[in-house]
Amino acid sequence: MNSPTSPTPNHRPGQLAMGIGALLVAAVLAIGALSIPSDAGYAGVGPNFLPWVVSAALAVCGVLLIREVLTGGYRQMPEPSGAARGDWRALAWVSAGVLLNAALITTIGFILSCSLCFVLAVRGLRMSEGKPAGGLPQTVKDAVTGILIAAPVYWLFTKVLAVNLPGITASGWI
Template sequence: MTTPESSVASHPAALWPQTLVGAGVLLTGMALAFGAIDISSEAGYGGVGPNFLPWLVSIVLMLCGGWILWEARTGGFRELDAPTGADRGNWPGFVWVSAGLLLNAALITSLGFILSCTLCYVMAVQGLRRASGQPGVNAPRTWAIDAVTGVLIATPVFWTFTKFLAINLPGLTSTGWL
């Protein structure tokens, strides 16, 4: 446990990033509230209107942003541990994860939700494994396990959205099951 005097966060140079984070959270809450003004407040089936959740989230964000700002401007985040991890970011791992996300967005309408999300999962896990220095990342067995795991995660999500929630997601076939 550190005291505010010995904390890295109590240094004046460390207070500006904390202040910017608080201001960003506060402004995000305000922007969401501004957008919620145009949403209908007519009560629905559950007794609340469609604007209830946006207003709730915006109020919570504004409260959190104000609290973060107060903390930052009154001495910084207290009990802040020293940073851990590598000195620099792992760019190859970042590229793997980013490529997975971008390929998912680009291929979701042609491959379908399940296969594109599986590809995204496989590439993200590969990037994280490479960044942590795990051995055997190029082994076919590792790739196969990642692919099966991706399918096992994406399939129930797809079925939940399409079958139970009646939200249309891009599928590979017109049956709605793949």
């Protein structure tokens, strides 16, 4: 029986899992940060500085989430919106886009693989909203939009930041 001073558990099981999950991810990041050399670089900080900051911030968030759950649950949280069940077909389209991007990026290049990912993900997101997925004209429009997004990103990374991304030509422009 609960005493008058102890809060009544008013949380969903997933709420506690979120806090514990945040602490676990923080621990994994901290373990990974241990393997990064700590030699001071530019401005006196080493390459392991940012992973430690992220790990610490995530650990603080995890502790605060768990404290919130143990003191009564997320009290200010509105009721969830959307469908009661997940849309598995939409998830399949988005997942296919991400997986094909990863599988094809070195074969067909960054721009085309990211554009394919965009086309498939947008189709899945439309379906999740209950809208038509789109026929051939919409797919072509999505592909052009994907290219218009991916190409400047590719050029920014390869030409301005000198980050090597897979292309399909030796010139480095596509």
